[in-house]
Amino acid sequence: MENALKKIVAAQKAGKATGIYSCCSANEYVIKAALLKGRKDNSCVLIESTANQCDQYGGYTGMKPADFRIFVEKLADEIHFDKSRLFLGGDHLGPLTFASMPEEEAMKEAEELIRQYVAAGFTKIHIDTSMKVADDDREARLSDSTIARRGAQLAKVAEETFLELKKSCPDAVEPVYIVGSEVPIPGGQQGGAQTDQVQVTRPEDFKATLRAFEEAFSARGLDHAWNNVIGIVVQPGVEEKDAGCTEYDRSKAATLCEAIREYDNIVFEGHSTDYQTKIKLRELVEDGVAILKVGPGLTFAMREALFALAYAEKELLKDRNSHFMEVLDEAMVADPPYWKKHYQGTKEEIAFKRKYSFSDRCRYYMPEKKVADARNTMIANLKDGVPLNLLSQFMPRQYTRVREGLLQNDPEALIIDHIGDTIDEYLYATRQNELF
Known part of the structure; x- marks a missing residue:
């Protein structure tokens, strides 16, 4: 069966400013x-797992790709979401988490990684071989031909x-493929990306990358697979x-976005679109960045909602x-590798960033037992609802919906609804309910 995600390309090439957001x-x-937003809008939903989250060893979630599919589909069944409108993707699949190994070993692991994702029925595959492995020259730029050769090796698998x-x-x-990786490493930029000087991909670099991948696919007899390459990752700024x-400035990306119009079967995929306004997100889609990846922005919204409930619980x-907030921070301090390279500053500044940085790292700690137990205790303490005066103080938008009878005054319903406000920005930008 042909992959319905190809409709994104068809819509873009027909001049329609339509795309899709990817929930990473x-x-x-x-x-x-x-899923609830998709059900409400009768829309499709694209959910992606990164190589960090799920791999053949379980990743930081403890789930292999097949486990992740079961996990997501169970949630879809619980809320009666039409699974024919659900797409699962694998993000940054390649030697990312095996880069400390020499090429032969790293690529063998990457082959097994991508094999497990495709075997589990994931239908959007981002092949990312842009990182150096142990025996690459640390001083030289990794060439397009090397990146593409390794990418074609994984596409064959x-x-x-x-x-x-x-x-x-x-x-x-059939899976569709995304190639290229003109973005920071998965999980977020190290050091908090404190500069606005994000380098927009040059059109000639985008074209050279695409050409190198096409030649590498052809050399391996992968012409059919190349026809299923629907996107390339670029940095639009x-x-x-x-x-x-760093807010999208379409004037800086104008020549890049003009270049995509030369290709009939390729769109741009944009990573790190978190925290753009809905207007900027729509401009990205209008300019050919038809796939918008968002991850930290969604877990930041989840953390916001949990903290809002925690503040209400403290008052009550x-x-x-x-003590949910304290338990979470204790877990982060006890196991710093997930955040240490990302946050810089004084001790006080770093403590503030652990709680409130847009470069959200607390997502790595939510599955820990003591954090989950504290969250469950808080939810149990508020099971009869948040008093309206506290709800108005800490979650005003949800307060209004509760008063209007649009939302149940239940802590988990409040959390999910708050996250949905961020998703609404992406649905406004992509108009993805028009795809199917």
């Missing part, structure tokens, strides 16, 4: 929020795996920072509260 998260509240999958699942949907973002129960 393994958080249950975030995924539920995305993906194609072979899909043919095996079709033997047991004749109706399996966006990035989140600790307390804001004083010393008998869950």
Whole structure:
């Protein structure tokens, strides 16, 4: 079966400013929020897992790709979401988490990684071989030809795996591919990306990358797979920072976005679109960046909602509260690798960033037992609803919806609804309910 995500390309090339946002998260509240918005709008939903989150060893979530699919589909079933409108993607699939190994070993691991994603039925595959491995020259730029050669090696495994999958699942949907990686490393820029001097991809570099991949695919006899390459990752000039973002400036990306019009079957994929305004997000889609990746912006909204409930709980129960915020910070301090390279400053400044940085890192700690237990205690303490005066103080938009009878005064419903406000920005920008 042909992959319905190709409709994004068809719409763009027909002059329609239509795209899709990609929910890059393994958080249950975030995924539920995305699915509920999709159900309400009768829209499609694209959910992606990164190589950090899920791999053949479980990633930081403890889930392999097949586990992640089961996890997401279970949530879809719980809220009666039409799974024919659900797309699962694998993000930054390549030697990312195996880069400390020499090429032969790293690529062998990357092959198994991509094999597991395709075998699990993921239908949007971002092949990312842009990182250096142990035996690459540390002083020289990794060439387009090397990146493309490794990418084609993984595409061949993906194609072979899909043919095996079709033997047991004749109706399996062919994967589409995204290539390139003109972005910071998955998980966020180190040091908080405190500068606005984000370098927009040069048109000649985008074209050279695309040409190198096409030649590498052809050299391996992957012409059919090349026809399923629908996008290339570029940097249109966006990035989140600790307390804001580098905002999209379409004038700076004009020559890049003009270049995509020369290609009939390719759109741009933009990463790190978190915290752009809905107007800027729509401009990105209008300019050919048809796939908008968002991750930290959604878990930041989830964290905002949890903290709002924690503040309400403190006011309500004083010393008998869950101490959720304190427990979360203790977990982060006890296990710093997930945030240490990302936050800079004095001890006080770093403590502030652990809680409030837009470059959200708390998402890595939510699955920890003591953090989950504190969250569950807080939710149990508020199971009868948040008093309206406190709800108005800490979650005013949700307060209004509760008063209007549009939202249940239930802590988990409040969390999911708050995340949904961020998703609404992306739905405004992409008009993805028009795709299917």
